[in-house]
Amino acid sequence: MHANAASPDFDEAAFRAEVREFVRAELDPATRHKVENGIYLDKADYVGWQKALRRKGWFGAAWPRAAGGRDWSVRQEHAFLQESAIHAAPMLIPYGVNMVGPVLYTFGTEAQRRAHLGGILDSDVWWCQGYSEPNAGSDLASLKTRAVRDGDHYVVDGTKMWTTEAHWADMMHCLVRTDASGRKQKGISFLLIDMRTPGITVEPIVTIDGVHHTNQTFFDNVRVPAANLVGEEGEGWKIAKFLLSRERTFIADTGNKIRMLRQIRATLAQAAPALEPLQRALQAERLARIGADLGALLALERDYLDEWMAGRDDGIGASVLKVRGTEVLQAMTEFWRDAQGAYGACYDAALRASGEGLGSALPWVRASAASYNYLYGRCWSIFGGTNEIQRNIIAAQLLRG
Structure with a gap:
């Protein structure tokens, strides 16, 4: 924090x-x-x-x-x-400025800081994150991608899943296994990998919203300079926890939720004249509940910010905000979609990609933005550590207390 x-x-x-x-x-x-x-x-x-x-x-x-x-x-x-x-x-985009940048100025060598911090700040070098793998998503310590020391290089083999924007990236900060002999957390190291290195293949994954955000990345005998190791071998788990604490600090994403609530209210105002009185009353009741939930999330976020500013971190604040922020977001997007009536089932990925016709008054066109937010909102309970994992963290911390 x-x-x-x-x-x-x-x-x-x-x-x-x-x-x-x-x-x-x-x-x-x-x-x-x-x-x-x-x-x-x-x-x-x-x-x-x-x-x-x-x-x-x-x-x-x-x-x-x-x-x-x-x-x-x-x-x-x-x-x-x-x-x-x-x-x-x-x-x-957090992978450079909010993730690997702080890792480098905290754990990196002077040469690593000189090589990479300027490109991050100027947005001239684009980064992606190599953490999740098949069968090692939220259970990050189970990762299998290995890096074997060979002289002045590591030879990396394996695969990473859900590497968001790897198709845009110049560099990856990557967790690799350098030792499989002991406790699984102890054998993980943190490498910086140039995405132009021979042996790297990036294959797109098109998600439920019909868009290419993320990828599977394969490493086949990829040679990475040993100078790209951050910290010591086996310190990757410590560095990963530091990085993830920064990732989740503002994960409640309340600014976008405030703007979304305004959009939902505008949708309801457009639809209200065609609704029966009972329908309007039910929508008003649901809107009031969502508004109250967002207000409570804002208050909770502000309380945690005050605690972090004062140096008092209870160990669960970021996890609480991740879980509650996701629940509020998904309730909002579901309501926004439902408020479109039958048109809430409409979604056109090509329309979202091109933007053509979005000025149209056709209701299915207006509904497409709401449907996109509903579909994309599903992933919030998965990335950054699934909500189930976050609840385990909260429970374990509270029970220890």
Whole structure:
């Protein structure tokens, strides 16, 4: 978790206003349109926005100044992420700036920091994460991809699953097994792998929303310089836990949920004249429940941020936010889809990819964005550690207490 203390002169309201104005002025209108309408964003959309943030000094701003950041506190980073999401900015792709970047400035050598931190901050080098494998998803310690030392290189063989944006990536930060003789967590190491290395094959996985987000990546006798080992052999599990704690800090993703609730309300307002009084009453009751649940999630998130800012981490905060945030998201997307009536069954992946016709008043076209969010929302209970695993973490921590 972040340890930065809040600046005593940090004015959150003024900063949020500055973020809103920056998004209004600097976000490409075409990118904003895509985010607002659930249209597929390509790599250039993300890179363009991240480069604009870098020019402002707001990309990687939570990094320490010595590493090229601005020492933002967790409170300031949260305010930025939430406010920019509310106003339809793309998410920041985390694999570089939020994951391997902090790993490198915390555990990496000086040579590794010089080689990689600048490219991450400038969004000139795109990273992906090699963690999950067939039969080793949430049970990450069961991974089988092996790396055998051969002189000045490791030879890597195996496969990784669900490698999001590997087809865009220049580099991968990857967990590999360097020792299979003892406790499984002890034999894992953390490697940086150039995706252009011979022997790497990336095959697409098209998910339920009909879009190519993720991949299976194969390694066949891939030679990786030993200088790309981060930390010592066998320290990969410790590094992975550090990385995952950062991944889950803001996993409640409340800014996008606030914007989604506004979209749901707009959908209901359009549909209301055609509904019977009882239907309107039932929708209003369901909307009120979802609004209350989101309000409670916002309060819970803020409480945990206060605890993290004060250096009091109970060990379950990120897991609680992951579970509850997913439950609220899936309830919202289900309601949004149901509010379309029979058209809620409509989804056109080609429409989402192209965006053509999204200005149409045809109800099946309007329903497509809601259906996309419903379909994509299913994966939230899986990635970042399944909700079942997170509940086990919560229960074990509470029982130990």
